[in-house]
Amino acid sequence: MTDFWVNLYKFPRFLISVLIxxxxxTLKPIFKLLKKKESSILITSITLIITAICYKILRKMTGLD
Structure with a gap:
């Protein structure tokens, strides 16, 4: 039973390391693309468009218009 508690205490550290x-x-290839000017502009504009769309969808869903 003590092994269970030891493993349970280790789980948050494991979860954080997996997420990091x-x-x-996931982001390493994106950072490589950001070094080039052409792809940097494209990625930035796509990110802004996706953010604006998500913002508008959430505003409509919550009724904050």
Missing amino acids: GFFLT
């Missing part, structure tokens, strides 16, 4: 690893491996 996921974001690092």
